[in-house]
Amino acid sequence: MKAWFVVVMALSLPFAALANEEGGGEGEKEGKEPAVAYISLVPALVGNYGTGPRLKVFKADIALQVKGSEAEAKVEHHEPLIRNQLVMLFSQQTDDAMGNVESKEKLRQEALKQVQDVLTQEEGKPLVDDLLFNNLIVQ
Numbered sequence: 001m002k003a004w005f006v007v008v009m010a011l012s013l014p015f016a017a018l019a020n021e022e023g024g025g026e027g028e029k030e031g032k033e034p035a036v037a038y039i040s041l042v043p044a045l046v047g048n049y050g051t052g053p054r055l056k057v058f059k060a061d062i063a064l065q066v067k068g069s070e071a072e073a074k075v076e077h078h079e080p081l082i083r084n085q086l087v088m089l090f091s092q093q094t095d096d097a098m099g100n101v102e103s104k105e106k107l108r109q110e111a112l113k114q115v116q117d118v119l120t121q122e123e124g125k126p127l128v129d130d131l132l133f134n135n136l137i138v139q
Contacts, residue, residue, distance in 0.1 A: 034068030039075055040134070045086055049093045049138070058090050058098065061135035064115065064128045071127045078122055085114050098138040108133055 041062045050056040064082075066072050075082070089111055097103045108131060116126035 034071075036129075037066050037069070037072045038063045038132075039066060039072060039079075041079065041083060041086075044135070045083065045090065047087050047091050049091050049098065050095055056095070056098075057139050058093075059135070059137045060086070060090060060133060062086065062111075063132045063134055065130040065132065066128055074123055075119065075127055078119060081118055081122070082115050085118050086111055089114055098136075104133070104136060 041064070045058070045060040045062065047058060048055060049058050064075060066075055089107075093107065097107055112128065112131040115128050115131060119125065119127045
């Protein structure tokens with residue numbers, strides 16, 4: 001498992017660097033459609049999940065896709081609330097929900113929905129277009 005983890009981390013680093021270089025607000029000033037930005041939730045979300053005698057742990061590296069610098073600033077402002085919502089969601093999961101690709105996709109969609117719901121309550125708009133798992137490790 002350690003070798004797999006190292007390979008996944010090595011492959012994800014170039015994408016994180018590209019996400020940091022893109023962004024900006026150049027398109028907004030010229031009247032074009034706002035530029036897409038990715039906000040990484042750093043540090044990664046870590047916690048326990050499931051029930052039973054054995055301790056189960058998750059670590060999730062998550063990026064949120066937004067359009068425009070205004071949405072990016074608002075989402076960053078509400079990051080503590082978003083993190084709390086996501087940790088609570090992950091901690092309620094079962095082994096089945098964290099065990100296979102289809103279940104992880106459902107979890108990703110539910111996480112996106114909850115983030116959008118929180119931002120709609122706080123800002124009146126969902127602001128986040130997509131939620132991406134850069135890395136999701138469960139043990």
